[in-house]
Amino acid sequence: MSGDNGTPIRPEVARQAAHWLMCLHDGAADNGQRQACSRWRAADPEHERAWQRVQRVQERLGLLPRDLAMGTLNRERRQAMKKLLVLAALLPAGYLGYRQAPWTRWTADYQTAVGERQHLRLADGSLLDLNTDTAVDLDFSAEQRLIRLLRGEILVESGADSQSPVHRPLRVATEQGLLQALGTRFSVRQLDGLTQLQVLQGKVLVMPRQGDGQVVEAGSQVRFSERAVKKPRPAQADSLLWTQGQLLADDMPLGDFLRELGRYRNGWLRCDNEAARLRISGGFQLDNTDAILAALPATLPVDVSYRTRYWISISKR
Amino acid sequence: MGLLYMEHNSWLKGWLYRRLGCTSQAADLAQDTFLRLLQAQRKTGEALDLQRPRAYLATVGRRLVYDHFRRHSLEQAYLDVLARLPEAFALSAEDLWLMRETLQQLDALLDRFKPMVRSVFLLSQLDGLTYARIAQQLGISERTVKRHMVSAFEACILFEGDLG
Numbered sequence: 001m002s003g004d005n006g007t008p009i010r011p012e013v014a015r016q017a018a019h020w021l022m023c024l025h026d027g028a029a030d031n032g033q034r035q036a037c038s039r040w041r042a043a044d045p046e047h048e049r050a051w052q053r054v055q056r057v058q059e060r061l062g063l064l065p066r067d068l069a070m071g072t073l074n075r076e077r078r079q080a081m082k083k084l085l086v087l088a089a090l091l092p093a094g095y096l097g098y099r100q101a102p103w104t105r106w107t108a109d110y111q112t113a114v115g116e117r118q119h120l121r122l123a124d125g126s127l128l129d130l131n132t133d134t135a136v137d138l139d140f141s142a143e144q145r146l147i148r149l150l151r152g153e154i155l156v157e158s159g160a161d162s163q164s165p166v167h168r169p170l171r172v173a174t175e176q177g178l179l180q181a182l183g184t185r186f187s188v189r190q191l192d193g194l195t196q197l198q199v200l201q202g203k204v205l206v207m208p209r210q211g212d213g214q215v216v217e218a219g220s221q222v223r224f225s226e227r228a229v230k231k232p233r234p235a236q237a238d239s240l241l242w243t244q245g246q247l248l249a250d251d252m253p254l255g256d257f258l259r260e261l262g263r264y265r266n267g268w269l270r271c272d273n274e275a276a277r278l279r280i281s282g283g284f285q286l287d288n289t290d291a292i293l294a295a296l297p298a299t300l301p302v303d304v305s306y307r308t309r310y311w312i313s314i315s316k317r
Numbered sequence: 318m319g320l321l322y323m324e325h326n327s328w329l330k331g332w333l334y335r336r337l338g339c340t341s342q343a344a345d346l347a348q349d350t351f352l353r354l355l356q357a358q359r360k361t362g363e364a365l366d367l368q369r370p371r372a373y374l375a376t377v378g379r380r381l382v383y384d385h386f387r388r389h390s391l392e393q394a395y396l397d398v399l400a401r402l403p404e405a406f407a408l409s410a411e412d413l414w415l416m417r418e419t420l421q422q423l424d425a426l427l428d429r430f431k432p433m434v435r436s437v438f439l440l441s442q443l444d445g446l447t448y449a450r451i452a453q454q455l456g457i458s459e460r461t462v463k464r465h466m467v468s469a470f471e472a473c474i475l476f477e478g479d480l481g
Contacts, residue, residue, distance in 0.1 A: 018470035050474045057473045063419050066443050071398035073427050074439050141369045
């Protein structure tokens with residue numbers, strides 16, 4: 001590594017170097033640009049070091065036969081990792097997790113696959129239900145009982161924690177903030193950019209990362225972002241029937257119903273706008289979503305077409 | 318550190334075993350985990366925050382488990398491709414070893430790229446395609462290709478891992 005003393009390169013220098021490299025690799029760069037780039041490189045040893053780091057990567061790539069490099073470095077990583085983890089066999093199924101840190105996705109403490117559910121009793125006596133496609137990490141210490149919701153939806157019933165000499169608050173961390181149980185039963189769902197909280201018993205203190213905290217009472221549900229808690233609405237106890245493997249629809253738009261059903265099965269589930277406005281009612285068993293779809297045309301004026309088992313579209317008849 | 322090791326080594330081994338399904342690999346990675354902590358301690362010159370040692374160990378352990386699986390998946394892809402390459406038979410044992418080392422180094426770097434950025438970067442660097450051709454092949458705009466190239470180069474520069 002000639003000339004690289006290993007000191008980290010400042011982000012702004014890296015950014016500039018990356019821009020120059022991108023321009024020069026285009027092939028469309030003219031002489032003027034090439035000279036300007038040479039001047040930039042010579043202006044500061046740190047610029048040159050940044051440049052050399054990319055050269056090093058390119059040299060390494062050049063050592064490999066093209067097909068070998070492409071076939072290995074550009075492999076489908078998630079699938080490959082999934083397979084290996086399944087081979088390890090001792091893990092609970094389901095490996096989706098955290099957006100920012102890819103490895104947490106594969107190594108969460110507890111996870112469920114799409115269509116799977118899990119009921120757990122934790123060391124402190126708390127009960128934890130994991131809905132479909134959910135991942136959590138547990139981090140219990142002397143000061144707190146922390147559940148990190150990495151993905152999906154959980155129902156928490158806080159236990160007495162009688163083993164602990166001091167009171168340890170029970171908390172749930174999501175992407176948007178922290179929830180603290182005040183003696184209670186509540187559900188938390190990680191949505192895209194929002195957290196949804198539903199309080200069934202007791203109270204929960206909501207603390208968004210950057211906004212003001214707020215106490216949410218039993219019988220209410222709220223959504224919150226990193227900055228603010230939205231207006232509370234009445235809780236819907238029906239929406240927790242997933243713990244018993246059921247989905248209850250009461251005059252629900254078909255579009256919403258299918259979106260909900262889609263959480264419990266792999267693949268694409270699409271419907272056209274007209275079909276989406278139809279209304280559906282009934283109790284459904286989530287363990288067999290295929291059967292629910294197959295039965296739709298019997299109760300609603302729709303056609304269900306299967307392009308493959310995983311690609312299903314529904315249209316108004 | 319000695320105390321930390323004595324108190325938590327068997328817990329950590331159990332934790333890793335549940336994820337790896339193999340006792341000897343779990344023992345190896347447990348060693349690596351403690352080694353990482355030692356190095357981190359030496360680098361900062363400060364004692365580690367031992368308020369929650371298990372959370373700390375689990376964080377490092379998670380990273381190592383992920384790396385372990387990543388290396389393993391690379392190894393499999395490598396063997397698959399080699400089996401299909403006729404010229405592989407002409408390579409010496411030393412060449413093969415060098416290629417494997419090189420691949421491992423590059424793989425750690427490229428693992429930080431988003432899948433699309435990785436494809437763009439490799440098509441440009443391995444196949445020498447123009448940005449316009451890459452855009453066409455991947456069905457994205459040329460501007461996006463350029464943006465991805467910048468972020469790929471940037472990641473190469475900021476990568477602090479071992480590139481020999």
